[in-house]
Amino acid sequence: MVNVAVTLLLLILLLPRASVADELVFKLRDAVATALENNHELKAFESSVSAGKADVGVSRSYLLPQINLEEGFVRTNNPTGVFSIKLNQGRFKESDFDISELNNPDPVNDFETDISVEQPILAVQEALALKSANKEYLAKKEEYGRQREDLAFRVIEAYVGVGTAKEFVAVAEKALEDSREQLRIANSRYKSGLGLYSDTLRAETAVTEAEQQLVSTGKNLKVAKRSLGLLLGLDESVDTEPVTEGIALRDFGYYSEKSLGRKDVASLEYRYESARASVNKVEAGYLPRIGVRGTYQLNDNDVPFGSEGDSWFIAAFLRWEIFNGGRREYE
Secondary structure (H helix, E strand, C coil): CHHHHHHHHHHHHHHHHHHHHCCEEECHHHHHHHHHHHCHHHHHHHHHHHHHHHHHHHHHHCCCCEEEEEEEEEEECCHHHHHHHHHHHCCCCHHHHCHHHHHCCCCEEEEEEEEEEEEEEECHHHHHHHHHHHHHHHHHHHHHHHHHHHHHHHHHHHHHHHHHHHHHHHHHHHHHHHHHHHHHHHHHHHHCCCCCHHHHHHHHHHHHHHHHHHHHHHHHHHHHHHHHHHHCCCCCCEEECCCCCCCCCCCHHHHHHHHCCCHHHHHHHHHHHHHHHHHHHHHHHHCCEEEEEEEEEEEECCCCCCCCEEEEEEEEEEECCCCCCCHHHHC
């Protein structure tokens, strides 16, 4: 029985300590730095900024050369097809001019390898799409900076909130102590015949209310510590140290000047420019697209990527969408 009692006593003593040990203690500057590094919401927004940067790369790719490799196979006895295939393969002979050979050729195989390069020269839509994507990326970067500032402010607010909750707990403990002392005095006066029983009841009610207030303030303190931990991206509750650093109060001109460089305002300006570029991009759909294209071609009768015959051509093109089903108008 003695061993059991000792074991229970040890558990009772250790449980509160384990609860306290689960709490981490941060200084204010360390708390802000940890939040900026670990906050999950900020990490998600950082990924969004990275996605915006990738969108810029995607838009830029439409202005760069497009290089393609294509391998095809054809087997045919079509007269014109056989004629051109043999020419491309470099196997055309004088006997192939025989009328019966021209009209009724034997089937031939053709492995055709094409290496092509296409470079846009005038691509207004693609250029405006790049401009829009770049402005959107800059807007996200500015918004990300604003999110960092807002997170730092919320951490400071939560940090101070924990300190305030501690003070409320201290006040509630002192109020409970005073209420109990008042109850002791009321009981003593009643027992000595100098007080009323109603005074004792009133003092007991005050003690009950003080106990309830202490429970409420204790709960609020736990919530404040857990909220601070969540802002810091931690699974544990976070306790604070007394804030000794003061915040310098500057003149009005300083704050007025800083307000003109707010990152959320800069983000809105970039988004406006991005929207303008998107509208111009749609309107540019009425303009032609000009580019050049070059192809190097290999032809072989027997094997893929063979080179019995080779040829090349270079061309310039102008592509103008006259009617596309009204898509531009709807956009």
